[in-house]
Amino acid sequence: xxxxxxxxxxxxxxxxxxxxxxxxxxxxxxxxxxxxxxxxxxxxxxxxxxxxxxxxxxxxxxxxxxxxxxxxxxxxxxxxxxxxxxxxxxxxxxxxxxxxxxxxxxxxxxxxxxxxxxxxxxxxxxxxxxxxxxxxxxxxxxxxxxxxxxxxxxxxxxxxxxxxxxxxxxxxxxxxxxxxxxxxxxxxxxxxxxxxxxxxxxxxxxxxxxxxxxxxxxxxxxxxxxxxxxxxxxxxxxxxxx
Amino acid sequence: xxxxxxxxxxxxxxxxxxxxxxxxxxxxxxxxxxxxxxxxxxxxxxxxxxxxxxxxxxxxxxxxxxxxxxxxxxxxxxxxxxxxxxxxxxxxxxxxxxxxxxxxxxxxxxxxxxxxxxxxxxxxxxxxxxxxxxxxxxxxxxxxxxxxxxxxxxxxxxxxxxxxxxxxxxxxxxxxxxxxxxxxxxxxxxxxxxxxxxxxxxxxxxxxxxxxxxxxxxxxxxxxxxxxxxxxxxxxxxxxxxxxxxxxxxxxxxxxxxxxxxxxxxxxxxxxxxxxxxxxxxxxxxxxxxxxxxxxxxxxxxxxxxxxxxxxxxxxxxxxxxxxxxxxxxxxxxxxxxxxxxxxxxxxxxxxxxxxxxxxxxxxxxxxxxxxxxxxxxxxxxxxxxxxxxxxxxxxxxxxxxxxxxxxxxxxxxxxxxxxxxxxxxxxxxxxxxxxxxxxxxxxxxxxxxxxxxxxxxxxxxxxxxxxxxxxxxxxxxxxxxxxxxxxxxxxxxxxxx
Numbered sequence: 001x002x003x004x005x006x007x008x009x010x011x012x013x014x015x016x017x018x019x020x021x022x023x024x025x026x027x028x029x030x031x032x033x034x035x036x037x038x039x040x041x042x043x044x045x046x047x048x049x050x051x052x053x054x055x056x057x058x059x060x061x062x063x064x065x066x067x068x069x070x071x072x073x074x075x076x077x078x079x080x081x082x083x084x085x086x087x088x089x090x091x092x093x094x095x096x097x098x099x100x101x102x103x104x105x106x107x108x109x110x111x112x113x114x115x116x117x118x119x120x121x122x123x124x125x126x127x128x129x130x131x132x133x134x135x136x137x138x139x140x141x142x143x144x145x146x147x148x149x150x151x152x153x154x155x156x157x158x159x160x161x162x163x164x165x166x167x168x169x170x171x172x173x174x175x176x177x178x179x180x181x182x183x184x185x186x187x188x189x190x191x192x193x194x195x196x197x198x199x200x201x202x203x204x205x206x207x208x209x210x211x212x213x214x215x216x217x218x219x220x221x222x223x224x225x226x227x228x229x230x231x232x233x234x235x236x237x238x239x240x241x242x
Numbered sequence: 243x244x245x246x247x248x249x250x251x252x253x254x255x256x257x258x259x260x261x262x263x264x265x266x267x268x269x270x271x272x273x274x275x276x277x278x279x280x281x282x283x284x285x286x287x288x289x290x291x292x293x294x295x296x297x298x299x300x301x302x303x304x305x306x307x308x309x310x311x312x313x314x315x316x317x318x319x320x321x322x323x324x325x326x327x328x329x330x331x332x333x334x335x336x337x338x339x340x341x342x343x344x345x346x347x348x349x350x351x352x353x354x355x356x357x358x359x360x361x362x363x364x365x366x367x368x369x370x371x372x373x374x375x376x377x378x379x380x381x382x383x384x385x386x387x388x389x390x391x392x393x394x395x396x397x398x399x400x401x402x403x404x405x406x407x408x409x410x411x412x413x414x415x416x417x418x419x420x421x422x423x424x425x426x427x428x429x430x431x432x433x434x435x436x437x438x439x440x441x442x443x444x445x446x447x448x449x450x451x452x453x454x455x456x457x458x459x460x461x462x463x464x465x466x467x468x469x470x471x472x473x474x475x476x477x478x479x480x481x482x483x484x485x486x487x488x489x490x491x492x493x494x495x496x497x498x499x500x501x502x503x504x505x506x507x508x509x510x511x512x513x514x515x516x517x518x519x520x521x522x523x524x525x526x527x528x529x530x531x532x533x534x535x536x537x538x539x540x541x542x543x544x545x546x547x548x549x550x551x552x553x554x555x556x557x558x559x560x561x562x563x564x565x566x567x568x569x570x571x572x573x574x575x576x577x578x579x580x581x582x583x584x585x586x587x588x589x590x591x592x593x594x595x596x597x598x599x600x601x602x603x604x605x606x607x608x609x610x611x612x613x614x615x616x617x618x619x620x621x622x623x624x625x626x627x628x629x630x631x632x633x634x635x636x637x638x639x640x641x642x643x644x645x646x647x648x649x650x651x652x653x654x655x656x657x658x659x660x661x662x663x664x665x666x667x668x669x670x671x672x673x674x675x676x677x678x679x680x681x682x683x684x685x686x687x688x689x690x691x692x693x694x695x696x697x698x699x700x701x702x703x704x705x706x707x708x709x710x711x712x713x714x715x716x717x718x719x720x721x722x723x724x725x726x727x728x729x730x731x732x733x734x735x736x737x738x739x740x
Binding site: 095220 | 629716718740
């Protein structure tokens with residue numbers, strides 16, 4: 001391969017990435033999500049907005065950790081002033097808690113439904129609406145075709161979709177861009193002070209389309225994410241097949 | 243010019259009974275009521291009247307004429323009920339219908355009759371439909387209620403009295419056609435004034451002295467010199483549009499066209515007044531006399547036709563046309579001023595005011611119900627379950643702010659679940675607790691945060707909340723109900739922290 005061909009190939013790859021919703025960092029948004037080394041796992045080292053993310057949780061404690069992590073992401077996504085939609089069945093999320101992650105609870109519209117079909121319909125409709133910052137749906141199971149529909153919806157509108165899969169029954173392939181698994185980690189107080197410190201999580205990237213997987217330790221410090229202890233990922237980077 | 247239709251049902255109650263019991267058709271039967279210890283007939287069937295039995299005859303006399311006469315008890319208010327039902331049915335012909343006891347209804351047909359091809363077609367349509375359903379009836383149309391009433395009951399020439407012809411129309415009618423009382427009528431007859439034409443020219447002062455003010459009022463109301471108002475059966479809401487259909491409508495595209503047309507005219511009216519729809523109702527009057535209706539709600543008042551059309555389209559499946567719908571009525575049951583959307587030079591933060599969002603929520607609300615869509619604002623309570631309340635609209639704000647002094651859990655259980663704890667020292671956090679068969683050793687803890695119950699709202703113990711972190715870094719919100727009481731203390735888990 002000559003250098004010319006290589007360059008063309010890179011250009012094309014970049015174009016494909018852009019078509020799939022991975023945009024290079026915008027000049028005004030240079031600081032990103034402040035996720036630290038985690039962001040280098042994503043294509044172009046930019047947190048992919050305008051795509052579908054899925055969060056796996058195995059128990060209520062992890063669900064709460066995922067909620068918190070999502071709230072931290074929402075704080076950034078909703079900086080534009082747009083509202084977000086939270087669709088759920090048996091919602092346990094306690095809106096006042098969003099405040100500690102820099103999200104105004106009154107900016108979130110909750111939709112409580114019972115039927116899976118309705119949740120999917122509402123999510124797809126909502127993802128088509130450009131006036132929203134993000135759409136979060138609590139849905140344990142989703143198949144490939146359904147997730148593909150959601151992905152197609154966001155490719156047009158550039159709304160970020162998040163699927164919170166609480167205790168999923170089966171883990172089949174989905175069209176989601178990133179698969180997360182957030183686990184709570186013991187908190188740390190300054191200089192051995194008593195009490196419970198800032199929330200800390202072990203954030204696992206189980207799948208990143210066109211990126212790397214990895215595991216990271218993150219803390220929510222007052223109003224931003226902060227990596228702690230090990231700055232290097234625990235698990236070695238592994239290149240995943242595209 | 244106002245036009246009124248008066249419809250007279252000479253056999254209202256008996257026709258009503260025949261419709262319900264077809265075997266009575268052609269039989270002699272009466273309704274009776276005891277008056278002053280005497281059983282009097284209040285309504286007689288058509289066949290009874292041919293035998294000389296009328297309302298007001300004592301039952302004993304009637305029995306002498308027709309020995310096998312069938313007798314039914316008259317129920318008070320029955321006539322009103324029947325007339326109300328007929329009146330509601332007649333709303334398809336005009337929005338303003340009033341009942342006229344004891345045996346008629348009045349329709350304000352101003353501006354309605356052209357939809358049925360003129361007054362002749364209008365009257366014919368109403369009478370045909372009423373007669374089809376089994377009521378014998380007579381009707382007349384004129385400028386005044388009084389004249390219509392008189393012509394419907396006593397007229398013999400034409401039921402349609404042209405504009406300003408009331409005077410000529412009632413000349414040959416008997417005085418009772420003026421809706422005056424029995425005594426006055428008899429006095430007029432005694433004086434030989436058996437036709438209205440004989441006294442209508444007399445000076446008013448003479449008439450007033452002889453027959454009273456009431457008499458002149460009724461005469462004036464018939465001629466149109468005195469005002470007369472009717473009490474509509476259903477008050478017409480201010481924002482309503484009607485669409486009568488020449489042919490009954492049964493198909494989805496046709497219903498869509500009807501909705502489109504109604505919305506266009508309603509919205510152009512609303513937009514000129516700066517108002518928009520929050521709730522709207524579409525009623526379809528069916529050929530079989532039943533009513534089918536759907537309603538929509540919006541999150542922000544709007545008079546955007548295509549958006550409202552989309553909302554109704556989601557509901558068309560719920561409209562049952564059956565044999566066909568002959569009249570559509572679209573009512574804006576709740577209107578609010580529209581906030582004028584201003585195009586911004588610099589893109590600010592639209593947030594919840596975003597138009598796309600409001601339209602999305604309307605669409606969602608149309609499908610899943612507005613109940614499912616919630617937004618929360620802080621409420622002035624410390625009690626966790628009451629610390630937030632549902633906002634009534636997208637715009638609603640409160641002066642109260644969210645409590646941020648103490649952390650709140652990310653997930654809150656709908657109902658606190660009891661747990662077993664080991665808490666050896668009073669008012670210290672527990673050392674460990676057992677939740678869902680798993681023993682959690684507490685490594686770090688915060689608390690207690692005492693939250694008192696609002697005694698004016700409910701009774702019970704206060705709660706002492708602790709934030710606990712176990713050996714795996716999982717964070718919980720637990721509380722002890724009431725004061726520390728060694729073994730007997732009750733502990734609950736209420737939520738999970740991030």
